[in-house]
Amino acid sequence: MTLSSTARTTHSRKSAWLAPLVYLLAGGALLGLSTNLAKLAGDIQLSALAFLFWSISGAALILLVLAAFRRNLPPVNRRTVEYYAMSGLLGVAGANLLFFSAIPHVGAGFVALIITLPPLLTYVGALALNMERFQVLRAVGVISALVGAVTLAFHKLSAPDADYLWILLALIGPVLLAIGNLYRTLRWPEGVSSDALAPGMLIAAAVILLSVGFLPGFSLNVSTDRSLPIMLIAVQAMVFAGQFLLLFLLQKSGGPVFLSLLGSVGAVVGIPVAILLQGETAPEGLLLGTLFIGVGIALLNIGKAKQYPNTPVQKGG
Known part of the structure; x- marks a missing residue:
């Protein structure tokens, strides 16, 4: 092997784990920030549906303009429309919508917590569908992250003032996320880049939320008497734009299981923000739970580097 080929191999090995790690940390940080912005929106009586719809619409516009600038607009055909709609x-x-609706009842910190739950569901699904090769190190990492989340969730459910209905509704969210992680990898349209798929998915999500707004008891209205609701929506739109673009980059380079750790990073960021800036009570077992989650992320990242020793991953799974 020549010196130049050795250097290229070393660079490929580094890229195989470094890029997904950067996407994971950045995307998770934005996810943690997003849950706290939703809490602020609830505090000023901005409905979860209205906040989510206008924020998603703004994020879709941002990514669509970026895609147009790069001459990489979302393709429209039967396969991609199905992909956008399901994703x-x-x-x-x-x-x-489940998470944002639950935040006023269970707190931003708890929602940031349960978004850490998809890794186990995603990992089991990926193994069952032969999308992931079993590796002890990565399995231990997933279990460690899950133990951290369960430790924190158990204390929340044990609280005397626990709102069980909203807790259970919020717990449906991680199931949808896990299914979505697997679906996006399995049905990724051939030859379409992540920065073209992201705006297509957000446009479809905005259409779905718009249709919900026509149902009895729901509204997309936003008060224009104050500037704060508009400012919150604008900030959340930028957060969503970055978050979902990073999600697709991570999906392609890291696969569905590594992607599912976004919630774990989001919890590490979102819970302290909820405590320090929004006055929420620190969950019992926070330190132990965060330690397990951190160990899980580290083990999965090490396992990712060992699983692809020579070349960077080109597509999720």
Whole structure:
């Protein structure tokens, strides 16, 4: 092997784990910030549906303009429309509407917590569908992250003032996210880039949320008497744009199981923000749970580097 080929191999091995790690940390941080912005929206009486719809619409516009600038607009055909619709329903509209609606009842910290739950569901599904090769190190990492989340969730459910209905509704969200993680990898349209798929998915999610707005008891109205609701929506739109673009980049380079750790990183960011800036009570077992989650992320990342020793991954799974 020549010196130049050795250097290329070393660079490929580094890229195989470094890029997904960067996408994971950045995307998780935005996810943690997003849950806290939703809490602020609830505090100013901005409905979860209205906040989510206008934020998603703004994010779709941002990514669409970016895609047009790069001459990489979302392709429209039967396969991609199906992909946008299902991805938008599972990973954006459905899950986030449940999360954002639950935050006023269970707190931003708890929602940031339960978004850490998809890894086990995703990992089991990926193994069953032969999308993931079993590796002890990665399995232990997933279990560690899950133990951290369960430790924190158990204390929340044990609280005397626990709102069980909203807790159970919120727990449906991680199931949708796990299904969405697997679906996006399995049905990724051939030859279509992540920065073209992201705006297509968000446009589909906005259409779904718009249709929900016509149902009795729901509204997309936003008060224009104050500037704060508009500012919150604008900030959330930018957060969503970055979050979902990173999601697709991570999906392609890291696969569905690594992608599902976004929630774990989001919890590490979102819970302290909820405590320090929004006055929420620190969940019992926070330190132990965060330690397990951190160990899980580290083990999965090490396992990813060992699983692809020579070349970077080109597509999720």
